[in-house]
Amino acid sequence: MGARRAIFATKNMRATSARELPLQPGSSRPRDFRLYWVAGGINLLGSQASGLVLPLVALAVSGSPAAAGLVGGLGLTGRLVAAPAAGVLADRLPRKGMMVTALLVAAGAMAVVAGTLAVDAATLGILAGAAFVEGVAQAGYESAGAGAIRRVLPPDDQRALARLEARNHAMQIAGPLLGGALFQLARWAPFLADVVSYLVAATCVAAIRTDLSPQRTDHNSFLADLRTGLRFVWEHPFLRFVTIWAAGINFVFGALIYHTILVAGRRGDLPVSIGLILTIASVGGLAGALSAPRVLRHLRPAVAIPIASWATVGLVAALCVARQPWSYGLLFGLVFLLTPMVAIVFQSRAITITPDHLQGRVATVIGTTGEALRVFAPVLAGALVARYRPDAVALIFAALLAVLAAYATVNVRNLRTGTALVRED
Structure with missing residues (x-):
């Protein structure tokens, strides 16, 4: 009962974002x-x-x-x-x-x-x-x-989170x-x-x-606290959406990278070529993280998220005509140029709506779900490479990303409702 009351209370709390907390003198x-x-x-x-x-x-x-x-x-x-x-x-x-x-x-x-x-x-x-x-x-x-x-x-x-994303890619x-x-x-x-x-x-x-x-206000058992975190994520529409979206993106991108490595290896490409592809992808992610705050100042999240999601689908589909390591690298770089913007918007909102005493559990649920699913990415990549041609596999991954893009687009339409998924400033 204690855990259920805690969930009900946090659902009705007004979460305050970092940008709404004024800096005090000497902060x-x-x-x-x-x-x-x-x-x-x-x-x-x-x-x-x-x-x-x-x-x-x-x-x-x-x-x-x-x-x-x-x-x-x-x-x-x-x-x-x-x-x-x-x-x-x-x-x-x-x-x-x-x-x-x-x-x-x-x-x-x-x-x-x-x-x-x-x-x-x-x-x-x-x-x-x-x-x-x-x-x-x-x-x-x-x-x-x-x-x-x-x-x-x-x-x-959002600018601070972009700096964290840029740091990670660097x-x-x-x-x-x-x-x-x-x-x-x-x-x-x-x-x-x-x-x-x-x-x-x-x-x-x-x-x-x-x-x-x-800011711990209750003293439940360990298992009750664990259930509270899981239930809060599942019962909150936005957090449930982000958990499913992040897990899907991690899984598809993980499988896509393994697929690229396996295809390059079967073609006899040198390891340095594979390293070049991954390096270009990381450079694209770094550039995307650095540019995201500027883009989001001129483009509302309700518009930016569908554009980035569907553009990613097109770029991955274009892998079916890529033949050289540089072309793979260029397309990967463009994909990872777009994804930080979406991730920053989602992370900012997740931090905003999660009460302080649940921050650790909510972040762990979202992150661990994606990591657990990603474990199976190499298995999928290996099975697809063994059975289908590289161009067909690229289209399969594009189709999976299209499902995620449609999922994101439908959910972002709730922006103007009382249960807004992403706040428009």
Whole structure:
């Protein structure tokens, strides 16, 4: 009964967005957002650097590609297993302390990998255990960080969220390059860099002055809190819509990228060509994130979201005539140029309508649903590549995206109703 009353109350609360919270004289929010931004960027840089070479190290240690793949998948497994508990804890515990603790645990896991590699004592068990522990720690950091973001967002929240998107795309470009360069120096070097990145990120989070603790008003059991978060997402039309949309996009894009890699491999393209495709895609995402606030100042979300969604369908369908790596890269770059704008609008609205004491659980539900579905993306890509020609597969993916585009377009029509999905400023 307590959980049901809590849901009813939060549905009738007026959520206040970051842009509606006035900055008081001497407010530390801009400074704290910069620290939050740097912490996440440094963390992602180190994780991308070590994540690139972890399967290579596992392969060298075990000599088994299957074992190397297992180690690579354990990080994601740790995140998915820990995510439900992490989401609840992020709405119970002091979020800053939870973020720092998670970063230090992850640093310890990577320190074990770096140390055992340095003395040539690494085993498959050590690598697998460290990957799993790091995944669990990352789940804790991400849930607490998602719960805290509303407290540090500047008044112009869409611009701030665009900076976060741009940071993520930039680190996805720089991280693998750093990891590859360090791996050439020594097998343990990327993992030591990851340790340093975790420690720097923990220092940045610890320096945040804003109180990030959740505004907890009830004291239900752990399972009741978990059910409350799930029920709030499912019963809120917009959050349910975003969860389904994000899961679908993650799944289709994940399968599309694996499809491209597999097709390029079957054609005999060099690995550098595949890397070029993914790099161009990341550059497109970076440009899209940087330009999104300017576009949204001149184009209402009710117009921008359908345009971007249907343009993405056309670009993916155009892959059926792409033959060279540069053409694949160009189309991928244009696709990822459009998607940050939609993601920023949805994320801004989700943060706005979610009460503070549910931020961690809601963000975890949305994110984990997408990640869990994405696990099956390589399976779909492999099955389609084995059975159909590349042009037919491209059209299949375009059809799936058309379903998502239609879903988004229909839901965005509710903008002018009392249950508006996206606020028009």
